[in-house]
Amino acid sequence: MKNQLSKEEINELFTFVESKNIKYLDVQHEIVDHLASAIEDVQKADPALSFNKVLNQVYSKFPITGFAVMVLAKESELKRFWVKKFLSFMLSYMKLPKIIIAAFLIFIFQTVLSTGLLINPKQLYFILIILTLCSAAYRYKYGFEFKKEFRNKYLVTNSYLFQYGGIWMAYFFIPYYISLDTTSEISYFGNISSWLLSSYITLAFLWIHAYTFEFPKMLKQELEEKYSHLNIKLA
Amino acid sequence: MLPKILRYIFTCMNRNLLRGSLETIVIKLLSDNNEMYGYEITQKVKELTSDEFKITEGALYPTLHKLEGKGILTCQTRSIGNRFRKYYSLTEAGESELTIMLQDMEDYIKNMRLILNPQLS
Known part of the structure; x- marks a missing residue:
């Protein structure tokens, strides 16, 4: 038998x-x-x-x-899982010791913006765009997001990439914010808008760093722990 | 005709009750058996309840994924001959969740008994 x-x-x-x-x-x-x-x-x-x-x-x-119910349930849980992971990583910048880095960056940007001596908000925004493009180029060369199979072949990588795409939305707010104040000297030191803008730019810097280096590490760890049988090669 | 309709209504009610208790059932089984795979859970429930409770795949897997997402379960995939199998086990958070869930369930059953059989209280 x-x-x-x-x-x-x-x-x-x-x-x-x-x-x-x-x-x-x-x-x-x-x-x-x-x-x-x-x-x-x-x-x-x-x-x-x-x-x-x-x-x-x-x-x-x-x-x-x-099998549709099973797939839909898994899909929504995986998406939620990645959002939770990404958010908890970003929220770690609000706790010690990482909050020191975040506070330091906010302070630097705010000083630079409020004095208007070194750089104005629009130039800073373009620097962010350039950094984003550099990150995309880096990921294109060493990463995996641009490979079709990761989007189509595995639900775990598909859901990771789906959540990841939302990050780009953040960039639409900055030009809007800058358009509210068209002068290069955004304001004097201590003005709420310059603090808000520097907080936002800090957040954008941290996002770029996270999705270039940290989030792929999370995916790699997840694949090694739970999906080793699929032998997925990221790079 | 009427018994058929009644039976259908009772089946639906049972299904809803079962659905509401599924998380507790899964966590309890995993606590007792250390680790289990999806099909094994469905069979264990059938066996323990003498075929009274039948957990469908459409209800079990979403529950397993949900509990995994909450960090209550973790899973490990291992090779078994010609295929791979996903084994689920409780995390530390799952163990503490079990205590709360069992207490909640016992309270619920006690209160339901009081409502259904007031003369017993």
Whole structure:
């Protein structure tokens, strides 16, 4: 009596799951194991039943939407997971010891902006844009975000990249903010708007650093801990 | 016809009750069994309740992912012959959550008994 499904039968299960519109490999592995366990259980009780017959029997117990509920639930949980990770990293700049770095940066930017001697807000904004482009170039060369397979093949990397994209939204606020005050000398030292703007620019600097170096490290760690079987190479 | 409708209503009610208790069931089972995989959880529940409770895949996996996202569960994928299997286990946060959940559940059952059978109190 056979205990486990053969390699060919497992491959058939992968084809079956894929035919049900499950394109992500990490999700496919999870569903295939569930189906295989259920099939093995039925065949253990009645070894005469054919693989295909048992597969249909097992699949018929799933809801009419098939595996969709499982995938949607996993997708939304993964997205939430990455948002939580990114936010908790950024919030760590509000606690000791990192708050010292954040406060120091805010103070430097505020001093520079309020005196207007070295640089004006518009120039600073362009520096941010250039830094962002440098980060994109760096990630294009050493990173993974631009590879199609990370968007299409694995749900874990897809959801990571989905949340990651939201960061760009932050840049739309700065030109708006600057347009409120078109002079290069934004204000005198101590003005609330210059403090707000320097806080915002500090946040943007920290984001650029985080999504260039820190967030990819988080993904790498997650893949090593939970998805080592997929052998995903980031760089 | 009527018994059929009634049975359907009772099944739906059971399903809703079960759905509401699913997190507690999963956490308790993982606490008792150290680590388990998805299919094993569905079978264990069937076995413990003599087929009375049937956890569907559509309810179990979203719960597992939700608990994993909350940091209550963690998972490890291991090779078992021709395929890989994801084993779930409780984190430290999950262990402390279990105590709270069990207490809540016991209080709930006690109060439900009081409502359903006031003469027993």
